[in-house]
Amino acid sequence: MDFFELLTGAHPYLACFDYDHYPACFQTFEDAARPWFDTLEPARFDETAEEILSGAEARWKARPFWERGDLMRRDKTALALFFAPAAARHSETARAFAALLQARWNGRFPKNRFLAGDYDKIMQGFDKDFLGIKLRKSENRE
Numbered sequence: 001m002d003f004f005e006l007l008t009g010a011h012p013y014l015a016c017f018d019y020d021h022y023p024a025c026f027q028t029f030e031d032a033a034r035p036w037f038d039t040l041e042p043a044r045f046d047e048t049a050e051e052i053l054s055g056a057e058a059r060w061k062a063r064p065f066w067e068r069g070d071l072m073r074r075d076k077t078a079l080a081l082f083f084a085p086a087a088a089r090h091s092e093t094a095r096a097f098a099a100l101l102q103a104r105w106n107g108r109f110p111k112n113r114f115l116a117g118d119y120d121k122i123m124q125g126f127d128k129d130f131l132g133i134k135l136r137k138s139e140n141r142e
Contacts, residue, residue, distance in 0.1 A: 003052050004059065006036050010078035017081065019126035026119065030086040037087060037094040045097055049104045076114045079105070084116030 009032060013025040040048070056075055060068045079101070087098035098116065106113040117125075 003036065004055060006033055007075060007078050007083065010082045011074050013082060014074060014077055019123075022123070022126070026082060026085070029082045030089065033083065033086045034090065037090045040093050040097050042093060042096070045100050048097070049101050052101060053104055053108055072109075072112060076105070076109075076112055080114040080116050081122065085119040085122060088116075088118050 010029050013029060016022060016025040056072075060071050063071055084098040084102060087094035102114065102116050
C-alpha cells in the first residue's frame with residue numbers, strides 16, 4: 001500500500017470523528033498504517049516527505065478547481081487526526097517522520113497549517129464538562 005492509498009483510505013473515517021466511533025476507526029487506520037510505518041527509512045525522510053507533498057499537490061491539481069480545496073482539507077485532517085497519532089504510537093522513527101512531514105506541510109502550505117495531536121489528547125477533546133462534572137456524549141444519549 002502506498003502513502004496515498006493509506007491517506008485517502010482515511011477519508012471515510014473523517015465522518016466517524018466522534019467519541020463513540022473514533023476509537024474503532026482509528027484502530028482500523030492504525031492497523032492499515034503499520035506496514036507502511038515499518039518501511040520508513042530515516043535516511044530517506046526528506047525524499048519521502050517531498051514525494052508525499054509533491055504527490056499531494058499533483059492529486060489536487062488533477063481535480064476540478066472547485067474540488068481542490070476540499071480534497072486538501074480532507075488530506076490535512078486525515079494527517080492530523082489519523083496519520084500523526086498513529087505514527088506517534090507506532091515507533092520513534094514513525095513519530096519523527098510525522099513531525100518532519102507536518103513541518104514540511106506547514107512550511108509549504110502556510111495558509112493551511114495543521115497541528116497534530118496524539119490519540120489521548122484527541123480523545124480528551126471529546127470529554128464534556130459542565131460545572132466541573134465530566135459528561136460524555138455517549139453516556140447521555142438515553
